[in-house]
Amino acid sequence: MTALNPDYVFVFILAAFLGLQLIKKVSPLLHSPLMSLTNAIAAVVIVGAIHITGEEGATPLAKTLGTIAVFCATVNLVSGFMITDRMLKMFKRKEG
């Protein structure tokens, strides 16, 4: 992986257009939960953090940085999803 792989650009462009299209029609009511949900999904970087922490031959520095990164990403993902859910629960009560 020393140079740019065109496949990745392809994947990126498709996903970016999909993201634009999906959000265009969202009702203004859902702006806050949506923000919270995308925030939680951004925590997917935990995948990279796990790799750095657990891979064979990881230096102590990489392990330390990786462990803190796993911790931070977990905080983001747990609270992100839980907040989104709490917000939507509140919604339901108002409607019904």
Added chain:
Amino acid sequence: MDMFVPFAAIAASALFILSLMWMSHPSTARRGVRAGEAGMAIAIIGALIHHDIVSYDLIVLAMVAGAAVGIPMALLMPMTAIPQRTAISHAFGALAVGLIGAAEYYKHAQPQFAGTFVMGALMFEMILGFLTCTASVVAFAKLQGLLPSKAVVFPGQRIVNGAVALTGIAIAVMLTMDPTQTWLFPIFVAIALLFGVLLVIPIGGADMPTVIALLNSYAGLAASAMGFALGNKLLIVAGALDGASGFILALIMCKAMNRSFANVMFGGFGAVAAG
């Protein structure tokens, strides 16, 4: 087990897409959250069973500790404090992005490094990650009333911000060309962190939710850049979805509040800072 890994990434990507799709309508929104959670769980399992992973103790410890902090944060928060809570959760995620970039940088900081493309992607990822981290903390402090919520402007702001941004980019280019200059790296991180603060202080409290949506977009792009550097398609897809949706959401919110998008985005560069 290993043959499951690429399929886990595909399943997780599909679930994230469904999650955003269902989230756009109130009647299916809860289902959207479930899909997102399932996608995340599959992504994590896929990462854990990868054959490269040889030790689990630290990972498990960090995940338990993260859940122990994240769950109370979500449960004990008053519902009126949602925007700032999203901001602080965001700061954690962005810090994770930055730290992963730093660990990758030190791995490649040797004469036979991975190539300028990987290094450039890492630098891009770290600038966005670190600046999003401090910018989110400032956004949180403004909404929480820890900092004055009105726009902070000072003479020469545009010049200062421009100089900081250019210095950061210059150092990033130098490190991309020659990663062995490790003494430059802490300076680079400090500048990225500082720039995050400078970017948000000239923006008033009323515009903060839009800024948070925009920071979401930055974090998504950072995750995508990490995907390019690590060769991970799941990170590219999730990051691109986040990047695009955060951006369009910020635009929609600006329009709804009758604000100029350029003002929010480039407040730090001397556009009229009102509010």
